[in-house]
Amino acid sequence: MAQDNSAAETVVGPSVKIQGDLNSEGNIRIEGSVLGKVNTTQSVHIGEAAVIQADMQAGNAIIAGQVQGNIKVSGNLILQATARVNGDVACAVLRVEDGALFSGKCNMKGAALDKKSASAGEPEQEK
Amino acid sequence: MYFYILDGTKISPAQFEKAQVTLQGLLAQFRISGEMVRVTSIRGIPELVELAAERGVKTLIACGTDDTFNIMLAYLAGRDFALGFIPLIDDTVLAKILGISSIESAVKTVAARRLEKMDLAVIGDNYFISQVEFGIASTKVKNMGWFSSMSSLTKDYYNLKLRIDNSYTMDITCLGGTVTNSRTTSSSNSSIANPTDGFLDLMVLERLTRMDVLKYKPDIAKGVMENIPGTSVIKCRQVEFLEPRGFPLNIAGRTFAKVPAVVSIIPRQLRMIVGKGRTF
Numbered sequence: 097m098a099q100d101n102s103a104a105e106t107v108v109g110p111s112v113k114i115q116g117d118l119n120s121e122g123n124i125r126i127e128g129s130v131l132g133k134v135n136t137t138q139s140v141h142i143g144e145a146a147v148i149q150a151d152m153q154a155g156n157a158i159i160a161g162q163v164q165g166n167i168k169v170s171g172n173l174i175l176q177a178t179a180r181v182n183g184d185v186a187c188a189v190l191r192v193e194d195g196a197l198f199s200g201k202c203n204m205k206g207a208a209l210d211k212k213s214a215s216a217g218e219p220e221q222e223k
Numbered sequence: 224m225y226f227y228i229l230d231g232t233k234i235s236p237a238q239f240e241k242a243q244v245t246l247q248g249l250l251a252q253f254r255i256s257g258e259m260v261r262v263t264s265i266r267g268i269p270e271l272v273e274l275a276a277e278r279g280v281k282t283l284i285a286c287g288t289d290d291t292f293n294i295m296l297a298y299l300a301g302r303d304f305a306l307g308f309i310p311l312i313d314d315t316v317l318a319k320i321l322g323i324s325s326i327e328s329a330v331k332t333v334a335a336r337r338l339e340k341m342d343l344a345v346i347g348d349n350y351f352i353s354q355v356e357f358g359i360a361s362t363k364v365k366n367m368g369w370f371s372s373m374s375s376l377t378k379d380y381y382n383l384k385l386r387i388d389n390s391y392t393m394d395i396t397c398l399g400g401t402v403t404n405s406r407t408t409s410s411s412n413s414s415i416a417n418p419t420d421g422f423l424d425l426m427v428l429e430r431l432t433r434m435d436v437l438k439y440k441p442d443i444a445k446g447v448m449e450n451i452p453g454t455s456v457i458k459c460r461q462v463e464f465l466e467p468r469g470f471p472l473n474i475a476g477r478t479f480a481k482v483p484a485v486v487s488i489i490p491r492q493l494r495m496i497v498g499k500g501r502t503f
Contacts, residue, residue: 105414105456105458106456106457106458107449107454107455107456107457108455108457109395109397109427109429109453109454109455110429110453111395111396111397111429111430111453112393112394112395112427112455113393113394113395114391114392114393115391115392115394116390116391116392117390117391118390118391119388119390120458122414122458127453128455132391
């Protein structure tokens with residue numbers, strides 16, 4: 097249970113259930129559950145016990161818990177061994193650790209953000 | 224011109240007289256004497272604030288307890304005073320926040336006139352610059368022994384529903400928490416409890432294990448909840464307490480409102496005279 101909260105501006109604790117749009121201008125760490133949307137220009141850390149049913153948009157993301165929804169990250173997306181992701185992801189750099197479950201499409205280098213190139217049928221990486 | 228409101232309402236007469244004599248001597252010594260008025264049963268703080276406004280006073284100094292300053296804040300009604308505080312008793316929350324340790328250091332601070340624009344927080348009709356506490360928070364824990372804190376911090380909990388910034392709702396099971404504008408303890412994280420950043424910091428304390436109580440009781444007593452694992456920290460501009468109805472919301476141990484209630488922030492509303500040792 098010992099986590100470093102010092103770097104995160106917003107911390108959602110294990111007993112917290114959020115419904116709605118969680119917007120922040122700083123780093124977010126989620127250990128509880130979120131139903132709605134998560135937006136930040138900085139980093140999101142989804143803890144192992146977290147349950148997210150939300151579309152997420154962030155600068156970087158580290159995911160160790162469950163996410164059901166689309167993830168758009170302008171930088172790095174790391175799926176840790178305990179991650180369970182069900183949804184499409186778009187990111188510049190993707191790292192998937194052994195044991196992570198990922199079900200969805202993956203667009204890299206902003207391809208998913210660019211609807212034109214997506215409709216032109218550019219190659220996509222799928223896992 | 225300086226306008227000093229002297230309030231001995233919650234101070235013993237002997238202590239008040241002694242403090243008043245000390246204060247007058249120091250004000251003369253530092254050459255910041257102005258008009259000094261005492262709160263009486265006929266002329267309360269609201270009437271004295273009104274009087275100061277009529278006289279075109281620029282600097283209003285509350286001399287007394289935290290309550291003196293809080294009541295003065297409530298009756299400013301948007302008027303643009305520079306505000307100061309001189310504690311006439313020991314151990315006031317406001318003095319610690321502003322970096323004042325005694326009457327003498329308060330007078331030196333007023334004389335130095337270091338002005339800082341501070342956020343003003345509102346709960347119901349009450350203005351404050353410190354923090355609102357709910358459930359089990361620092362003021363309660365400070366007064367608890369080890370046995371009662373072990374019992375309360377591992378067993379008691381409350382189910383609350385909050386709405387944040389009109390954007391999302393939070394259902395929480397917690398021991399308690401705070402909505403902080405500023406507090407008596409500095410944070411290692413400068414963005415927390417900073418009364419100049421235009422935000423409130425909602426901190427929610429989760430139920431603790433016995434080991435956690437042993438380890439973190441001093442942090443809870445100081446109100447430094449962000450150091451405790453599992454604590455939620457939300458930066459926001461408005462916290463709306465929705466449930467449970469009638470749940471008390473306290474400032475410095477006194478109930479100021481009951482749920483449902485809204486706590487919000489007015490950024491950089493106050494021009495406050497602050498000391499070097501302030502907590503922000």
